[in-house]
Amino acid sequence: MKRRQFIHEAGAAATLLGLGGLSLGSCSSAMKKHITILHTNDVHSHIDTFPASHSRYANLGGVARRASLVASIRKENPNTLLLDAGDIFQGTPYFNFYGGELEFKLMSMLKYDAATIGNHDFDNGIDGLLAQMPHANFQLLSANYDFKNTIMDGHVQAYKIFEVDDIKIGVYGLGIELEGLVTKKLYMETEYLDPFEVAQDTETNLKEYHNCDLIICLSHLGYDYQNKKKPSDLNLAQHTRHTDLIIGGHTHTFLDKPTVVPNKDGRNILVNQVGCFGINLGRIDFYFDGAKNQLSKGVSITV
């Protein structure tokens, strides 16, 4: 009551006195922020544009084009992160010849910020993945693959926090169950942990301990399955409360637009996946405003 009175009187005073008005005005404009998240998934070593004769993806994709597009978006909004949801490797002779070296070098040139690990990223074994790590200037993230008993120990983080224009963005990774999907001798002693439990622990840590403003999951679980017990991105959304965006992969799902789904608390969040082979780039723009604004209006989602 008293506070409201203060604000009311201050408003009147501000119009009266230039100094006060200026100060308040500059404050509210400083609180508008714009973060752009760009993402790919399941690029599968597709470096060149598909040939014009291709039956399904004629003249689509190509890293050189993606580089131009990403650069133009970064120019428009420097507060941009570029992320990948796994299965970087396997699919063209580039992988068979160079073992993923070219894929990692190109992702570094495009200034990818982080990627999670897909099942095919184990295709040359865990030592094959380690061998390419010197070429990766981006962070590999997986919260539910425990590499401590493998040679990859220390090369993968559960999450990474990016501070972009004073916005704290927590990004964590989730991988699919490897048993039955990948030959054991490729993933060796990599331990798969329950993705939902790990997601809840990680997002809580990012939200409550690190005070992240935005939390993103890079998932290679797959978009959705007939068997609803199998962990998927749509399932994951129902199990989390702080994650704002799930960027998926594995199922090569082409969506018309990002899916809006309620999370565990009934709050709408986004699940997105952009097919495969570098044919599309996902773009999610987050706009931040004063806290008052958020409380009164909630978040508007346009897809």
Place this chain on the structure above:
Amino acid sequence: MILKIKHFVAFITIIGACSCRDSTIGLSKIEGRQLSIDADIADSKEIDSFVAPYRDRVDEVLDSTLAYAPNPISKTDGTYNTTAGNLMADIVLSEANPIYKARTGHEIDFVLLNHGGIRSGISKGSITSRTAYEVMPFENSIVVAELGGKSVLKLVDYLRDSGRAHPISGLQIVLDRDHQVKTVKIQGQDFDEDKTYRVATSNYLLSGGDSMFFFKDATEVVDTDYLIRNAMIDYFKKVDTVAPTVDDRFIKLTEQ
């Protein structure tokens, strides 16, 4: 009075400045969309010139001629066996058998692959490594499973009922006019239900791919770690001419 208002403004400005820094900034709007990577976007010259030497090397290796096909090789030029299928199965037998024998002391008795696993035919003319990638893009390796006679009978029944020309080598099946199995021969010998046979296949089929569930009966499995595609490339390097034919390894009699 004026003094009092000034005081208020100063006070509020400090609160304002504090709340700017301390209050959690709230998410107000999210916009999501998908951007197509199409011909409207120009190539990055930097990326293109970086990739060029890698691309040139891949093309040089993949496109150098290894062998010659005097006729087109197809997976649809026969009902129960085809030129492409026979070529694939024969390659698996001839290239994997020495490896398997060196490791186990045993010979492969026969080969079974799947018709759907042949992803492309081979055109008349030069055969290159790229041909092998087109026919066999998957990273499937050759595995050898030991199957008892009863399981081999399930395998034969599967082939009889499948209606597809799944590639085989070392195995001969003759169906009678009524589509019943008339004779089965393995390595030219009559099939013996009490014998154990060593069957080479792909790791994909071993794990139940194409509903080949009889491989679950395998008593022993050896993974050769040899990719089917690499076996093809090795074979193409050894021979000059590749001219498989449709033969009598799997046939149906039209008369009793």
